[in-house]
Amino acid sequence: MSTGTTTSEVRSYWRILLAAMIGTGCGLLSITFYTQGLFFQPVTAEFGWTRAEFFTSYMILMLLGVVTGPLAGKLVSRFGVLRVGLFGLFGHFLGYLLLALNPGSLVLWYLSYAALSILAAGSLPITWTALVSQYFRVRLGLAIGITMSGTGVAAALAPLYVRFGLDTFGWRWTYASLGLIAWVLASIVVLSFIRSSGPAQTRRPPPPAVLDGLSPRQAYRSYRFWFINLAVFVISLAVGGLVPNFAPLLAEKGIAASDTGTVVSLLGVAIIVGRLSAGYFMDRMWAPLVCAIYFSGSVVGIACLLMPAPLSLGTVGFAAVMAGLALGAELDIIAYITRRYFGSKHYSEIFGGVYVFFAVGVGIAASAWGFLVDWTGNYDPILVASIGLIVFANALILMLGRYPESASFSRSAEAP
Template identity: 35%
Template sequence: MHATAAVRDPVMGATAEWRRGWHLVGLTALGITCAPTTLPVYSIGVFVAPFQQTFGWGRGEIQTAILFSTGLGVVCAPLAGWMVRRFGVRMTILPGLCGLAASLALASAMTGALWQLYAVYALMSLLGAGAGAVGWTSLLAERFFQARGLALGLGLSGTGLCAVLMPQIASQAMASWGWRSAYLALAAFILLCVFPLCLALLPRREDNGLTHSTQSGEVVPGQSLHAATRSRRFWLLGASTACIYLAIGGIIPNLVPALADKGMSGGDISSVLAAFGIAIVAGRIGIGALVDRYWAPGVAACALVPASCACLVLDESSAVLFSIMAAAMLGAAAGMELDVLGFLTARYFGLKDFARIYARAYIFVAAAAGTAPLAFGHVYDLSRSYHLPFVISAVLLAAGAVGLLSLGRYPDHQQCNDRR
């Protein structure tokens, strides 16, 4: 049964959806490890020390590369959405994987000019755009209805896998052959492991449920891109997402130095980070399952309000136990946002033009995630304290919760399709 059939016939159970698409969820989790917004972020830390020793670059200069790989999502997300609409998910993801691998291989040839670092990380975003969250989210949203939240949660939990796997691959290669080989090892992992699986398992365009439905003359429920982007709900969803990502994206790179400033030992900091990482995966899966059963904005708010309070706890308390609990609350909020964004986009705007609408909504993610670390670092430089960044994060998370709660009831796209 095709994806649109699942939308037209919600009686079809989640079990049937999983039987048809479980392998695509697993493939998504693996594919997300090679997304241009995850692989560069989680692997760059391995390269900081050798870059400092080899080229004399400062930490801030090296970390700025992430602004290019993540921030360019403002341009690359709509490009990926257009590609999914025009060519289908398969012919969007496969070239994206090749482009990202080529960019990583090119990074191994850097000679010491800082612009080269920024250029190759920009290329990771541009050439790897098709392998990003837009394509993978579209793949699952088109094939799951009853279990869409859990499917997205499990699939996008590949970010946690990336955080574990990519630094290990890079570190092992670097220890044996140097930093240049680390980039080549990451490229080889994409081309030799991920690409063949995607080549074998990604559905061809004629197997895409939405495409089939359109070709057969049936109407896919949902709004057009034009109608969606003119609606209040789209901008409310985007603004709420931006608030959440500004907070989370600012806290993540600053959490370790903030805890160290409180006098916390390296072992205690590792415990806090472990709680944060575990909560990301648990939050993504748990909240994904809950939004299949309950109103998604309410579920998201139940994660965001404790996360807002957690920011204040991290600001005021230096106790390890409280810091671990606060980090877990923040991790749950960080874990749920990307898959909840995909879920809410599908529920409020339908599947008719899902890829392009989600890509436009993803612009808010890219802009916020790309600017948050620099903005929070600037606030710290001005105040010489993490007090203000934590307070700002608390306010932003609370504002994100209020914005999501204002989205209202899910519309019935089957009844009002193309009425706009």
């Protein structure tokens, strides 16, 4: 494909791309995933809950994604990105408001997270990557990378605001204001930019982009679908518990609370770099190889966290960068591989099926990390287990083989 075609594609649909990035960054997966660990100390201190009890809420949130993820994909196919996305963003705010109003009931806390998972499902990356996958053909990897970099922006900025809010307003007002800011900002950008791109673009892809690919039933019969799902599940177990537990882990390793927000924000910056760079390389290299490279780096980062405490800021900063690069690449690679191996015709539904395994893995991981740390007394055993899981997941991804033939893609990035 020519450079001119690439430039024309980006110039024509940059509003779509920016709206998708902001929608992703202000959605359920981004805000909750990268800030929950900061709420651990003030919430548990006020209510007297254990680490495991607190992080079980995240397990509920993600396990409900088994239902809400595929449902969001079906709703996007039926009603379009604009309606589903805007409702999901508003539902995200409502869910945070419920958390802020909790009187100290653990049951209500869990029910609030269940409501958050349902109401905010339309704000998941399934919605926004489905949008860009319809418009970008030449540089789909870069487009998905930019879209998913919204999570990195959230990971870099949201912890700083949460740290400020907790010190200034308390955790209740911080929850409520965080949800409100995300809803207002994303709704304005998404509504303005998608509509300004023309009504045809909000409902169907541009004429040159011919929809192709497998049906969901055909995909489910493919060994690749199950290899991808198992790899996603295993990787989610390994790194899905790291982010919500990152702040407590840093405290265990001797990092002062005043420095925690900075390190978590550094993780967010690395996520942005990981998203953009992974998208760039996937357009030029075989995506499973890109995946293996990025997640091998995360093994190095996790190994740094196994060093004896107290750790220096430089050590945890390096670990945060290596983990962030892998976290940034993860969903990009999942979305890209889903699109390349199964096509665009039923992308949102098939990706919704893959998201089930991501949601289950992350949901189990967040709670499992809490239980195991309470049981063993420290994070080292689960960090060692995570390294083994990542190596196994890399092996699965590398067995996917060449991309299926498709006239709509360049063949410059086939498997070796």
